[in-house]
Amino acid sequence: MGDSIRIRLYDHLRDARKFAALNYRTFRDSVPQDEQTDEEEFRQHHAWLLKHFAPHDPRKNTVFVAELDAKYAGHCWLGQQTDFFTRRVDPWIFDLSVSPEFRGKGVARRLHATVEKHLLAQGHTSIGLQVMAHNETAAKLYDKLGYRARALSLKKRL
Numbered sequence: 001m002g003d004s005i006r007i008r009l010y011d012h013l014r015d016a017r018k019f020a021a022l023n024y025r026t027f028r029d030s031v032p033q034d035e036q037t038d039e040e041e042f043r044q045h046h047a048w049l050l051k052h053f054a055p056h057d058p059r060k061n062t063v064f065v066a067e068l069d070a071k072y073a074g075h076c077w078l079g080q081q082t083d084f085f086t087r088r089v090d091p092w093i094f095d096l097s098v099s100p101e102f103r104g105k106g107v108a109r110r111l112h113a114t115v116e117k118h119l120l121a122q123g124h125t126s127i128g129l130q131v132m133a134h135n136e137t138a139a140k141l142y143d144k145l146g147y148r149a150r151a152l153s154l155k156k157r158l
Contacts, residue, residue: 007114010063012056018072026097030132064114066107074098076111091119093129
């Protein structure tokens with residue numbers, strides 16, 4: 001089925017609502033259950049994230065959209081992250097999301113392959129991302145794609 005997946009660049013007028021809805025769901029699901037916040041508070045925070053990190057601004061980001069059977073199946077939001085220790089600015093996947101009805105069909109792999117090809121063409125040699133510890137499905141995918149832990153973010157309940 002992977003052959004019917006079409007990858008294209010994000011078009012803000014066409015994609016903004018679907019992008020925001022899927023990104024919201026992904027980010028909301030990324031928050032561990034014991035850290036969930038009030039829904040309205042989270043909506044406000046998500047709106048701030050979209051405004052601040054501006055996925056629609058090609059000077060800061062590149063977003064690839066996957067379509068399957070002419071439907072918005074997912075996206076990969078590629079930006080930059082400054083390394084806390086080295087201050088190097090590296091390409092960073094802010095969000096790689098696939099709608100539940102399209103999961104298991106190769107959409108995430110195709111999006112990721114497109115991002116890798118795009119970055120290699122620009123002369124980049126690495127890419128980073130963050131996955132929440134409880135998101136085992138995503139962690140397994142990233143392991144298969146060749147990602148390796150570089151740091152661990154730890155938290156302790158008091």
